[in-house]
Amino acid sequence: MTVAQRLPLAETVGHDPARPHAVVIGAGVGGLSAAALLAARGYRVTVIDPLDAPGGRAYAHRQDGFVFDAGPTIVTAPWLFEALWKDCGATFSEDVDLRPCLPFYRVRFDDGTWFDYSGNRTAMEAEVARIDPDNGVAGYRGFMEESRRIYEVAFEQMADKPFHSLAFTAKALLGLVKLGGYRSVHSVVARHFRHEKLRTLFSFHPLLIGGNPFSATSFYCLIAHLESKHGVHYAMGGTNALVAGIAGLVRRNGGTIRLGETVETILTQGRRATGVRLASGETMSADIVISNADPATTYGKLLAHLPRKRWTDRKIGRGDYSMGLFVWYFGTDRRYDNVHHHSMIFGPRYRGLLDDIFHRKNLAGDFSLYLHRPSAVDPSVAPPGSDSFYVLSPVPNLAGKADWASEAEIYRRRIERRLEETVLPDLGHHIVSSRIATPIDFRDRLHSFQGAAFALEPKLLQSAWFRPHNQSEELDNLYLCGAGTHPGAGLPGVICSARIVAGLVPDPSVFKAGRANA
Known part of the structure; x- marks a missing residue:
């Protein structure tokens, strides 16, 4: 059942103060998506962001008649956006014009040779054979089959599941270990390809989400199959057109987006977040708080006053960042x-x-x-x-x-x-x-710890359970979404993180019942 089916759209519109309040810190793709889903469920939602327009890393610079997407430009897994729009009572294709890119990329090697990278198996085999006519095609077929197997477990079964339980994590990791998750992306690629150009070509994908191919867990080999199966796309007007569309979903269901304002502190009482204080001094109460900020910033700055058991300053400082x-x-x-x-x-x-x-x-x-x-x-x-x-x-x-x-x-x-x-x-x-x-x-500008573009590096022991959880380990009603939490960076990852958060947050009726009994 979708969130739109759980709560009719007509019940979600308006600023009724009796509705439980969700404050979302950050108007990046993850924060906006979580806000849109919660607004559709019946929450009164306020999104707060220091920039002058939504987007975060997916902001758009406009100058001299040009539009420059600030960050992500490669759109994969379009069905995730279609599902988001559907769950918010809208139709994706009516708001965003998404078009396939063919080929996906043109790759130039340092010696001046080119490779057209696409999802067409016949064309890809021909391109691979130009570089390695003896072993390239067999290697490509073997690698794509391994990529498919990893995708079907790591993405289809786990990308939208919270890793909060050690028992669930142990079971999931056991399955992934059987698929070689302890190996790096490059080591998997090197098992299939002998030619260095092909090893480079089929292992660079982790760089798109902040990972070193020589240390990123081989789970990210799934990207090759993801692209091959679903394609690489472009949103006309730029990736920020997607952002504008998601912001429209938030507002459609009564949510508010406050720009040019910075959250300075998450207010707490015991194990609960009670709201936020802005840099202006304004305080805002909340029933739940969702942070789309870098987790190192969330814990190290916004919760600097809180005695933390897991995400201490020492642990934050010892992490490996992208x-x-x-x-x-x-x-x-x-x-x-x-x-x-x-x-x-x-x-x-x-x-x-x-x-x-x-x-x-x-x-x-x-x-x-x-x-x-x-x-x-x-x-x-x-x-x-x-x-x-x-x-x-x-x-x-x-x-x-x-x-x-x-x-x-x-x-x-x-x-x-x-x-x-x-x-x-x-x-x-x-x-x-x-x-x-x-x-x-x-x-x-983006409050990223160490200026890292993608938060924690996606290594095995910084993924899944080892990454900051979508429901905070420090506060019962604090939730995290975006690149720094599970499942990780990239547009599919941050959309999945928002969906996980929307599934973890209590139904609004829980808060209404609590107030009635108070």
Whole structure:
């Protein structure tokens, strides 16, 4: 039964103070989705966010006639969005124009060779055979079969389940251990492919959710099957169009989104959150609190006053966090029609570069890049005759020693030269709009611990039960959603986290009955 079926839509609209109040900290995709589901169930919902528009990591920068998605650009698992809209009494296709990307990515290796990555098995086998005619196709078939097996357990059976019980966790992990969950993504890929290019090509996916392919649990091999089965998509207008749609679901069912306001503290009494205090000094009472903030920020700052048993400052500080990101958003006064929507531009090193980023935390002299060109398919994101781009480079988080105040522009120029040498000739003469984001922006603007772009790194012992729980271990009526909690980062992950929270939160009638008996 969907939440829309549990509570008729007509009963969810309005600001009746008798309705139990849910305060949601953060208007990212996870926070908005949780708010939309709870509003549809009958909660009075208030979402609070410090930015001037919803989105969080999925914010949109608008300048000089260009639209730049700030963060996520790759949409997979479209049925999760369709289900969200349905549960909120709406129809997804009426609000969002989602279109498939074919191929998914164009991949450029450092020697100048290209690979078109798609979900078409015949086309993929032909591409693989070009690189390794002897063993490539057999390796591809074996890997995709293993990816399917992992997907059917790790995603279909576990991604939308809370890992709060040790008994459930032990049973689930036993099944995953049988699938080799103790291995890394790269080690699984290397068992199937001999050619280094193919090992790189089929192991890079964890980087899209903050993981090092050499240490991320092999559960994330499921991404290959997920994409192959359901495709890679783009929301016309940009990923922020999805955000606007989810924000509309919140408001449709009577929820309120307060922007430009920062939660300073979660107020508590005993083992219960009683509300929040804003930086302005305003206090707001709540029956439940949902945090879409980075869990390290939730526990280390918003609950700094609370004696914590599990998520202590020491434990937070000892965690392994995802890499940082350097993102350059730029618009050009010409079009580059030979550049695909999504391009991966690999550098000369793979493991060595990842060691620099994740372990040595050095800002290396080389890089691998993800280039996003939405104007390839969407004229609304750039002026006529122009192109809208962003290029993303994984870098060390702020546990490293990079001085971004002095190095950001130098690094941007190096990326510009690399793009000119590879895919965007004469780029420097055609830039008409530019802005950058560094790990400092992730720390200061998005309140991400250590400026990490994806919160905790998705390693085996930082996944599932070992990740911050969706229902807080510290407070009975505090819930967590978003990239830092189970099941992890990426749009499918944060949507699933919101759905888990919506399933854990008590029915509104529980609070009404309690008030009646008080």
